[in-house]
Amino acid sequence: MARPSRQTVRALAGPTRRPRGRHRPAAALIPAIHPRGKNVGGLLRYLFGPGKREEHRDPHLVAAWSGPTQLQSLEPPRTPSGRHDIRELARLLEQPVRAGRNPPQKPVWHASIRNHITDRTLTDAQWAHIAAEIVAAVGIAPHGDPDAVRWIAIRHADDHIHIVATLVRQNGETVWAWNERLKAQAAARDLEERYGLYRVGPVDHTSHRRPSSAEQSKAERQRRAEIPRDRLRREVRAAAAAAVDETDFFSGLRAAGVLVRLRHSTVTPDEVTGYAVGLPDHHTAAGDTVWYGGGRLAPDLTLPQLRRRWHPVRGTAPRTRRPETRARQRANAFRRAAAATRNAAGQFARSEANDDTSALAYSAADVLTSTARAFEGRRGGPLTEAADTFDRAAREASRRRRGFSRPAIELRAMSRLIAVVGRLTDDHDTAAALQLVLQMAMLADNLADLRESQQRFHQARAARLAADQLRTIKGRPTTVGHQPATSPAAYYSTTARAPRAHTA
Numbered sequence: 001m002a003r004p005s006r007q008t009v010r011a012l013a014g015p016t017r018r019p020r021g022r023h024r025p026a027a028a029l030i031p032a033i034h035p036r037g038k039n040v041g042g043l044l045r046y047l048f049g050p051g052k053r054e055e056h057r058d059p060h061l062v063a064a065w066s067g068p069t070q071l072q073s074l075e076p077p078r079t080p081s082g083r084h085d086i087r088e089l090a091r092l093l094e095q096p097v098r099a100g101r102n103p104p105q106k107p108v109w110h111a112s113i114r115n116h117i118t119d120r121t122l123t124d125a126q127w128a129h130i131a132a133e134i135v136a137a138v139g140i141a142p143h144g145d146p147d148a149v150r151w152i153a154i155r156h157a158d159d160h161i162h163i164v165a166t167l168v169r170q171n172g173e174t175v176w177a178w179n180e181r182l183k184a185q186a187a188a189r190d191l192e193e194r195y196g197l198y199r200v201g202p203v204d205h206t207s208h209r210r211p212s213s214a215e216q217s218k219a220e221r222q223r224r225a226e227i228p229r230d231r232l233r234r235e236v237r238a239a240a241a242a243a244v245d246e247t248d249f250f251s252g253l254r255a256a257g258v259l260v261r262l263r264h265s266t267v268t269p270d271e272v273t274g275y276a277v278g279l280p281d282h283h284t285a286a287g288d289t290v291w292y293g294g295g296r297l298a299p300d301l302t303l304p305q306l307r308r309r310w311h312p313v314r315g316t317a318p319r320t321r322r323p324e325t326r327a328r329q330r331a332n333a334f335r336r337a338a339a340a341t342r343n344a345a346g347q348f349a350r351s352e353a354n355d356d357t358s359a360l361a362y363s364a365a366d367v368l369t370s371t372a373r374a375f376e377g378r379r380g381g382p383l384t385e386a387a388d389t390f391d392r393a394a395r396e397a398s399r400r401r402r403g404f405s406r407p408a409i410e411l412r413a414m415s416r417l418i419a420v421v422g423r424l425t426d427d428h429d430t431a432a433a434l435q436l437v438l439q440m441a442m443l444a445d446n447l448a449d450l451r452e453s454q455q456r457f458h459q460a461r462a463a464r465l466a467a468d469q470l471r472t473i474k475g476r477p478t479t480v481g482h483q484p485a486t487s488p489a490a491y492y493s494t495t496a497r498a499p500r501a502h503t504a
Helices: 006-013 040-047 068-074 087-099 124-137 180-194 213-221 228-242 246-255 303-309 323-350 355-379 382-394 406-421 427-453 457-475 488-495
Strands: 029-033 060-064 108-115 151-155 160-166 259-264 272-278
Touching: 029 180, 040 087, 040 108, 040 160, 060 068, 060 124, 087 151, 087 160, 108 124, 108 180, 124 151, 124 160, 124 180, 213 228, 228 246, 228 272, 228 355, 228 382, 228 406, 246 259, 246 272, 246 303, 272 303, 323 355, 323 406, 323 427, 355 382, 355 406, 355 427, 382 427, 382 457, 427 457
Parallel strands: none
Antiparallel strands: 029 108, 060 151, 108 160, 151 160, 259 272
């Protein structure tokens, strides 16, 4: 297929109404390269069929190797039962493989391209252009190559297409398609810009690992309120935010009911080089504990990364047995934390990315994690979700040692202080905590600006979302001046949501 002209691309893309400011849609093209297969007919039957849960609607071709003029003749006809007869299309795709000189054992190449749920619905012509660009970018069907592989693009939903190709060129040569995932990602970033979509940026390896479908199914079968991986990540993060060193960290995990297993150096047996965590009631089929290393929870929760995060300055508060004094102590702690957060937000607004702002972002994430635990406890809720989102914005891809500026040290001390003073009990300390939440929303806005200047769109989007979540939480209680008219118990009942059975 010949590459379309620049004018044709503009016509296909349509008007590019890219919203300005902080409320841009989180739209993106997300390519997924699936494992290669042997049976092109079986794959076509699934793609043109009803789907596993009748989710496929109006499956049809939007593009093919032969160009748009041949689509009608390639479209699989319907049988009297209403199913698509894919035999002829499968035969045409397999022809180069059968005639090839040395075809691969698994010649079927399969990719899906999806855009975000908040994005506009693209037309068939737009998806056809996207498919042609992807197969050209990965090198299996370059523009203008008459001997390229045979491929088709199928659409059976508004938000995505599937591309199926056979990896033997029409002159009999095999195509090996090296590094197709990276090439597809690069092409998707270019297409986002052409179509006026919000660019998410390249992969930066700071996202935590999501629960697999097997983990989600197991949690659902066991009627768990939360997937173990998600619960452990939250417990580990809370313990890290409250700890001053690794001894304190491991003690906090055990106090929370988490099993801890240490990994020791093979050279120096007394040296701890890593850790794994598990839940007492989460086992394999053989009855063994399911362990998760820190890196399997999030890239910044490995022991070396946590050691870089801790600082020897300790933030503690004297304990007292008088309830009214403890409530006043909690309120003072949150006021001090709000002042430190306001100072940190100003530093984000004034400076560019460096080691100081990196440590400052991590320290702010710790403060928000401790605050969420003080508000909502171990079960979590909206503030805990906002803290998780903000943590995504704070992560750094670099593993070098972070410098600790004075504001970062002060924030780290406030995180420890909030963890020590404990749960909120009355309107007085709740009002002070809500002021901290508001300051944290302002800091998240400034962090988002910094991330955008770094072209780190994943983190910028997470920071914007966290800021919106925090402002929503701040506005929920009915307030009179600076004092909420509702008790903390009433606040929890209006804001906290029951944990989901599983999360993506």
